[in-house]
Amino acid sequence: MFIDRLVRQIKEKRSNVVVGLDPRLEMIPRFIQEKYFQQYGKTLRAVEEILWEFGKEIIDQVWDIVPAIKPQIAFYEQYGIEGMSAYRRICQYGAQKGLLIIGDVKRGDIGTTSKAYAIGHLGKTQVEGEAFEAFSVDAVTVNPYLGDDCLKEFMEDIKEWDRGMFVLVKTSNPSSGQLQDLEAGSKKIYEVVAEMVSAWSSETLGSCGYSSVGAVVGATYPEQGERLRALMPRTYFLVPGYGAQGAKAEDILPCFNEDGLGAIVNSSRDIIFAYAKKDQLWKEDQYGEAARAAALRMREDINNHLVQQGKCYW
Ligand SMILES: O=c1ccn([C@@H]2O[C@H](COP(=O)(O)O)[C@@H](O)[C@H]2O)c(=O)[nH]1
DSSP: OHHHHHHHHHHHHTOOEEEEEOOOGGGSOHHHHHHHHHHHOSSHHHHHHHHHHHHHHHHHHHTTTOSEEEEBTHHHHTTHHHHHHHHHHHHHHHHHTTOEEEEEEEEOOSHHHHHHHHHHHTSOEEETTEEEOSSOOSEEEEOGGGOHHHHHHHHHHHHHHTOEEEEEEEOOSTTTHHHHTOEETTEEHHHHHHHHHHHHHGGGBOTTSOBSEEEEEOTTOHHHHHHHHHHOTTOOEEEOOBSTTSBOHHHHGGGSOTTSOSEEEEEOHHHHTGGGOTTOOOOGGGHHHHHHHHHHHHHHHHHHHHHHTTOOOO
């Protein structure tokens, strides 16, 4: 099952770190940009190659120290077909390197439309009886706002193709409380969503004891993280917000269970653009090594905090 593959990788690599691939063109080293602008002109085709070369090097540098990468589709989609082609190439290459791929696509619509999203991102697309993998990643992020019938469509493909999903429960952004923290009877909205996720989770329990249906829980809200951990004990959390958004290792600790498992922590900008940080002495062409060093620092930071809490899985 997806979740068993994830937990196996976490244990083998002693790492709860997910590297987020959120490539911002202007932050990509100039020498890569110039190489492809010379070859293809200032075109979307050039951008595809720039995104690909940059992402490939990051993957080459981190594949052995993290269980998963999380390409953020928005940063590719903004460049149209060429951007989406880069997204697909990155997902395929990461998978070849043995990484689990979490497509941060945040989809969700009425049932029939959700089905099309699920087929495109998790399953196989049919053309005249022949099956094609369009994007086919290991797991996607899903927006639960349309309710159960939307999640049901993703569930079908998760079961059929042995994939996973992380449902947005409590997001990391400053305004997340505006809707998610509203009272719905005696509960907050995010608690209601947690109960929905927990119910779906029980259908896809792996032998590791966790489910292939996970939850997105922002690192920037540690109190809510603790509450959600109690509400969803067998649900794996995808925790964004560490690093650039200000959350620290101590903030993500409540998202872990006593067994030291239960959460994977994403950082995007702080890792992939570590070379450009003011206090670093990296040269532009060392951007990959800088990303590796940042991912290793994050792994040690989280592991040290887990050890201090006695939440140690290794
Ligand atoms: O609640 C959420 C859900 C998703 N994200 C995504 O995670 C990364 C965070 O990037 P950083 O550079 O580490 O801030 C980005 O792709 C978001 O869309 C999130 O931040 N919060």
